[in-house]
Amino acid sequence: xxxxxxxxxxxxxxxxxxxxxxxxxxxxxxxxxxxxxxxxxxxxxxxxxxxxxxxxxxxxxxxxxxxxxxxxxxxxxxxxxxxxxxxxxxxxxxxxxxxxxxxxxxxxxxxxxxxxxxxxxxxxxxxxxxxxxxxxxxxxxxxxxxxxxxxxxxxxxxxxxxxxxxxxxxxxxxxxxxxxxxxxxxxxxxxxxxxxxxxxxxxxxxxxxxxxxxxxxxxxxxxxxxxxxxxxxxxxxxxxxxxxxxxxxxxxxxxxxxxxxxxxxxxxxxxxxxxxxxxxxxxxxxxx
Amino acid sequence: xxxxxxxxxxxxxxxxxxxxxxxxxxxxxxxxxxxxxxxxxxxxxxxxxxxxxxxxxxxxxxxxxxxxxxxxxxxxxxxxxxxxxxxxxxxxxxxxxxxxxxxxxxxxxxxxxxxxxxxxxxxxxxxxxxxxxxxxxxxxxxxxxxxxxxxxxxxxxxxxxxxxxxxxxxxxxxxxxxxxxxxxxxxxxxxxxxxxxxxxxxxxxxxxxxxxxxxxxxxxxxxxxxxxxxxxxxxxxxxxxxxxxxxxxxxxxxxxxxxxxxxxxxxxxxxxxxxxxx
Numbered sequence: 206x207x208x209x210x211x212x213x214x215x216x217x218x219x220x221x222x223x224x225x226x227x228x229x230x231x232x233x234x235x236x237x238x239x240x241x242x243x244x245x246x247x248x249x250x251x252x253x254x255x256x257x258x259x260x261x262x263x264x265x266x267x268x269x270x271x272x273x274x275x276x277x278x279x280x281x282x283x284x285x286x287x288x289x290x291x292x293x294x295x296x297x298x299x300x301x302x303x304x305x306x307x308x309x310x311x312x313x314x315x316x317x318x319x320x321x322x323x324x325x326x327x328x329x330x331x332x333x334x335x336x337x338x339x340x341x342x343x344x345x346x347x348x349x350x351x352x353x354x355x356x357x358x359x360x361x362x363x364x365x366x367x368x369x370x371x372x373x374x375x376x377x378x379x380x381x382x383x384x385x386x387x388x389x390x391x392x393x394x395x396x397x398x399x400x401x402x403x404x405x406x407x408x409x410x411x412x413x414x415x416x417x418x419x420x421x422x423x424x425x426x427x428x429x430x431x432x433x434x435x436x437x438x439x440x441x442x443x444x445x446x447x448x449x450x451x452x453x454x455x456x457x458x459x460x461x462x463x464x465x466x467x468x469x470x471x472x473x474x475x476x477x478x479x480x481x482x483x484x485x486x487x488x489x490x491x492x493x
Numbered sequence: 494x495x496x497x498x499x500x501x502x503x504x505x506x507x508x509x510x511x512x513x514x515x516x517x518x519x520x521x522x523x524x525x526x527x528x529x530x531x532x533x534x535x536x537x538x539x540x541x542x543x544x545x546x547x548x549x550x551x552x553x554x555x556x557x558x559x560x561x562x563x564x565x566x567x568x569x570x571x572x573x574x575x576x577x578x579x580x581x582x583x584x585x586x587x588x589x590x591x592x593x594x595x596x597x598x599x600x601x602x603x604x605x606x607x608x609x610x611x612x613x614x615x616x617x618x619x620x621x622x623x624x625x626x627x628x629x630x631x632x633x634x635x636x637x638x639x640x641x642x643x644x645x646x647x648x649x650x651x652x653x654x655x656x657x658x659x660x661x662x663x664x665x666x667x668x669x670x671x672x673x674x675x676x677x678x679x680x681x682x683x684x685x686x687x688x689x690x691x692x693x694x695x696x697x698x699x700x701x702x703x704x705x706x707x708x709x710x711x712x713x714x715x716x717x718x719x720x721x722x723x724x725x726x727x728x729x730x731x732x733x734x735x736x737x738x739x740x741x742x743x744x745x746x747x748x749x750x751x752x753x754x755x756x757x758x759x760x761x762x763x764x765x766x767x768x769x770x771x
Contacts, residue, residue, distance in 0.1 A: 208692045209640055215686060216644075219653030385603040388578055388596065389620040389668070399616055403607045484606040485650020 268453040277457035285437070290461065293428065293439040296352060300359030301420050307360060308367025308416065315368065316375035326372070329365045337362035337419065338426035345431060352436075355427040362423030363416035370412010374405025407480055414473035421466050524555025527593060527704040528577055528672055533586035534729075535572050546572045548729035549586065554672075559698060559705045561719035563712060563758065565766050569730030570708040574674045577706060593704075596670035600677040602657040604649040610636065610660050611645045617667035635663040638697060655686035659693070666701065673698075675707045679714065688746055691717055695744060712755045712762070717746040722758060726765050734761050 251270050258269035268276075280286040315322050315329065337358050344354040378401050386400040428440020437445070439462060446454035481487035535547040546569040554560045562570050575581040576588050578597045604613050614632045623631065636642045639659040649657055658678060665673060679687045695718070698705055709715050715722045716738055724734040736758055745751065 208689060208696075212640055212689050212693065215689065216653065216656055219655065219686075220651070379603075381599060381601055381603045382605065384580070384599070386620075387580055389617050391620050395620065399619070400605070403605065406607065480607075483648060485648065486606075 266452050268456055272453045273456040273460070276453040277460060280454075280457060286442075286461075289437050289439055289442050290465070292436055293424065294465070296355055296359070296428075296438065297420065297424050300356045300424065301363055301417065303356065304360045304363035304367060304416060304420060305413070308364035308412075309371060311364065312368035312371030312412075313375075316372045322372075329368050329372075332361065333365035333369055333419075336426075337423040338430065341427050341430040344427075350431050351433055354431050355424065355438075358427040359420050359424050363420035366416035366419055367409075367412045370409045370415065371405060373412070374408030375401055377408060378404040407477070407484070407486065410473070410477050410480060414470065414477060417469055417473060418466075421469070425462060524558055526553045527556045527558070527591065528552075528554040528706065529589045529591075530573075530577070531587050531589075533573075533576060533583045533588060535569065535576060535581070536584040545729040547576075547583075548731050550725075550730065550732055551586075552723065552732060554704055554706055556671075556704055557702050559707065559718060559720045561707045561709060561715035561722045562725060563709060563715045563722060563762070564725035564730065565727045565762060565769075568725035568727045570725060571676055573730070574676050574706065574708060577672070578674055590672060593671040594668055595672045595674060596665040596668035597674040598658075598661050598665045598676065598678045600680045602649070602654075602661040604657055604660055604664075606649050609646050609648055610641060610652070613649070613660055614663050614667050617664045621668065631667065635666055638666065638700075639663045639693065653686075654682050655690060658682065658690065662694070662697070666697070670703075672704045672706070675705060677708055677710065680710065687714070691746065692744075694718065712758050713746050713751060716751045716755045716758070717744065722754075724758060724761055724765070727769060733765060734758075 254270050258264070258267055311325075311329070315326060340358050340361050341354070344357040348354040348357060382400060382404060386396055391400055425440055428438040429444060430440075432441055432444065439458060443455060443458050446452070446458060478487060530550055530552045533547055533550045534545065537544045537546055550569075550573065552560075562573065564570055572581070574597065576583050577590065578595050580597075605616065608616060611632050614635055615628050618628045618631055633642065633645070636645055639662055641656060641659055641663065644652065644656065649660070652660065661678070679690055682690065691714070697703070705718075707715070707718060712722075716736075719738055720740070722736045722738065723732055724736075725731065726733045736754060738754065739750070
């Protein structure tokens with residue numbers, strides 16, 4: 206028996222068989238399997254909500270799903286809601302982008318320069334665990350009641366998580382890969398570009414995801430705090446509805462906030478899963 | 494070709510400068526030396542807690558020779574390879590490779606999990622500054638050489654252990670090295686895969702005229718692959734014995750000749766280990 210034939214046979218035996226291509230029926234079944242727990246959870250929440258409303262508990266504040274969704278539907282017909290969402294999402298995008306740049310640069314510097322790490326490493330972790338809305342009063346004094354103040358709070362919310370994600374990724378680069386890079390002659394910038402940064406990617410994306418969650422909640426808190434004349438944000442919409450005793454409006458705004466948070470988080474989860482799957486860190490079919 | 498020293502280090506305190514290394518080991522007749530270690534010591538740490546990993550090791554590997562290093566734990570085999578690879582500097586003595594390119598393989602394949610098989614091999618070419626146009630072709634050739642041409646677009650986690658180690662071999666060959674250092678490369682593989690890879694490695698070393706320094710725990714593997722088997726003592730590592738494998742013997746791991754030689758080497762190793770017992 207020739208070696209190549211034996212080796213070829215062994216290769217094929219050792220590999221897992223290719224998963225059969227998903228047919229249409231199977232695809233539908235998989236979609237259903239992923240969807241039903243979520244649908245069930247939503248139905249449960251709605252049922253409990255409806256029951257609480259029917260019990261009449263604080264009925265002047267608590268509106269049932271019916272009135273709230275019809276209010277939401279009504280608002281969705283008007284440009285006001287969309288421009289409000291636009292204002293908030295623009296602040297979120299710019300603030301998050303700034304946090305991304307600042308967090309990445311700081312993270313890279315701290316990971317590379319040991320004295321800097323000793324100096325600010327624990328400060329970053331401290332900032333990360335601090336609710337960044339605590340900076341809001343300070344930001345208002347510093348920047349006045351405007352978007353810059355909100356942006357400041359958002360950046361302080363997101364940047365530490367992003368920096369920490371990158372630092373963790375660099376720290377956890379497997380030593381064997383570093384040795385391999387050394388024998389290959391990867392040095393300086395090439396070492397970072399082809400070895401350390403790609404190896405850090407999963408932890409970095411985890412940091413980005415956590416950074417988004419912090420950015421979003423900081424943004425909501427800051428918008429409640431900072432009212433900018435002539436510009437209605439989601440947080441301000443909440444304030445206005447509350448002052449007008451429009452509790453169906455408050456409830457539908459809360460739903461808007463929840464949905465935006467979930468949608469963006471799902472995008473990060475998808476990115477995270479595709480990275481993990483490509484590296485064999487996730488079993489095929491795992492996760493939703 | 495003349496040997497140029499790529500590093501010369503003065504002996505540290507405690508060594509006896511000027512003593513003739515007592516265990517200079519030379520290659521089989523008439524080969525050009527490719528790797529030469531002269532009185533090489535390696536000490537880790539300093540003061541009373543210092544550990545002497547290698548003690549005045551002298552050893553020459555001839556051009557195209559396949560030398561296996563064998564020894565119990567703590568014989569400094571991996572340290573020795575690191576010194577030859579230039580990953581570390583000796584505390585005393587000198588290591589000369591005459592400007593040859595040195596590539597290294599480890600027990601774990603150490604493939605980049607984010608790159609495909611092709612990407613992993615190409616990375617080594619890119620690190621050497623091979624232009625893009627040539628990289629693709631060279632990668633294809635290398636993958637064909639390790640019989641993985643059909644798996645070019647797979648990722649490491651989709652391969653078996655033996656296949657990953659072959660990708661690592663292709664990547665090491667992409668260094669275009671003259672000297673290949675292998676640190677127990679087949680240690681984590683099952684016996685059947687390992688036997689097949691022995692044949693493959695034999696063929697590739699022949700084709701590429703590689704000089705190989707191969708570290709292993711497996712005596713039969715050493716006899717199967719090596720032109721010479723060098724036995725190191727433990728703590729500190731010294732060359733205590735060398736065996737020449739008859740060139741005309743069958744290259745078959747279970748042949749009676751191999752088994753006999755392996756038996757003799759095992760006996761010598763046990764004797765050495767017994768020295769550390771009570």
